[in-house]
Amino acid sequence: MFDPRVYSDRRAALLRGLAARSGAAGGAVGGREGTVLLLGHRESPVNYADNCYSFRQDSSFLYFVGISSPDLALTIDLASGETVLYGRDATMDDIVWTGPQPELAELAALSGIFSARPRSSLASDLAARNTRGAGTKTHRLPGGLLYFPPYRAEGRAELAELTGKPYSEVNAGASLPLIEAAIELREIKSEAEIAELERAVAVSADMHRAALTTARAGMLESDVYARVAEVALASGGGLSFPVIATTRGATLHAHSHDRRLEKGGLFLLDAGAEAPSGYSGDLSTTFPVSPRFDPRQRAVYELALRMQRAACALLKPGVNFRDVHFAAAREGVLGLKELGLMRGEPDEAVSSGAYAFFFPCGVGHMLGLDVHDMEDYGEDLVGYAGAERSPLFGLKSLRLAKSLKAGMTFTIEPGIYFIPELYEQWSAEGRYGDSIDYAAVKSWLGFGGVRNEEDWLVTPGGARRLGPDFDKSISAIEALRA
Secondary structure (H helix, E strand, O other), X not given: OOOHHHHHHHHHHHHHHHHHHHOOOOOOHHHOOOEEEEEOOOOOEEEEOXXXXXXXXXXXXXXXXXXXOOOOEEEEEXXXXXXXXXXXXOOHHHHHHHOOOOOHHHHHHHOOOOOEEEHHHHHHHHHHHHOOOOOOOOOOOOOXXXXXXXXXXXXHHHHHHHHOOOHHHOHHHOOHHHHHHHHHHXXXXXXXXXXXXXXXHXXXXXXXXXXXXXXXXXXXXXXXXXXXXXHHHHOOOEEOOOOEEEOOOOOOOOOOOOOEOOOOOEEEEEEOEEOOOOOEOOEEEEEEOOOOOOXXXXXXXXXXXXXHHHHHOOOOOOOEXXXXXXXXXXXXXXXXXXXXXXXXXXXXXXXXXXXXXXOOOOOOOEOOOXXXXXXXXXXXXXXXXXXXXXXXOOHHHOOXXXXXXXXXXXXXXXXXXXXXHHHHHHHHHOXXXXXXXXXXXXXXXXXXXXXXXXXXXXEOOEEEEOOOOOOOOHHHHHHHHO
């Protein structure tokens, strides 16, 4: 956790953000009444109640409260600013299994909160606020209950009970002003947050170097996965998302690890560490199973690096991230023309969407407490800020398409992929035949895919990579493979 003042300042800033969106002045906070409710996560059983997945706190709760313990909730009364942490103290039955635990009041103090109440009283306290000043007659406060859209079933069920909404309507009732105010705060990282991201990216780089020096022909993908996970766990944190450690690089998210590494093939690792604070790293590295790249692998790998350099050259405040994506796509088209796989005008191939045959995903996404930061609020709200999202194949997968600001952190991960199923469909349709040479592509269908991913921070004068120097040049990769 950070200093308690960090969390109290974040909550105060959230209230100011809500006030600014209320269009009112004076009176209650921003002229509003109502209650902000943050639900922390409960334990999540794997296959029975006492066998649970490793606990990970909700990121909104981590950001505004900072306490990584299960079954907590927080309320902020918009009229008074009163903040209450709800939870329960450990009983002796708990302590026998877990050892001594901090009391709820102690946890609250760590977050700059001076009021703590039993978790069991949350519903009745909210009901009492709803009837405040109305005698015995029920009176709904104008502000109501402000909450983030839940993404776990138990959170949605509890909100249905607390709000009286049908389960199916809970997410639609999430507060847009609350979401917008939180995005405004969380998208700009403080120096302390950047330090945590640097820590996570440094461990992520160690994970990738371990894979580069471990992987050998004859191993299972799971052998490499195990080595990568070992490095993450040994750091005191964990994995920021399920590891992609695969010889099937043409599948963007291949999560099985059951194939053997073969000489002449490529291995794609997409993996990141999560620091104990919850901040994430996210890197990708593609390398040959043999000690050296063969000529085709070398050409495509170098093209992926060219795409990345083209994208990163644009990074600075005021640039729309969609243009960063297009810069990578255009460089990809130029390189694919050199390889004889595309033809025609590069700008036309980009504007039409033909490039997405080889590059069917976005060039990056926001990074923070979540590896896809804040996407539980809604991808369009976080990444598009009201701008229209393209329906085009490939471009519609771009998760960030708004103007960059100093303090934003995100990934840059261009790639080139040869997807047999996509080839079968598009070639049969003759789609983008003026731009794609399907006859030439056919001999590449067993190639797989290549991507290289780095994590970046926008600075007032430009941008810089997060984490330690990690040379991804062909000579550096081959030196590690040797």
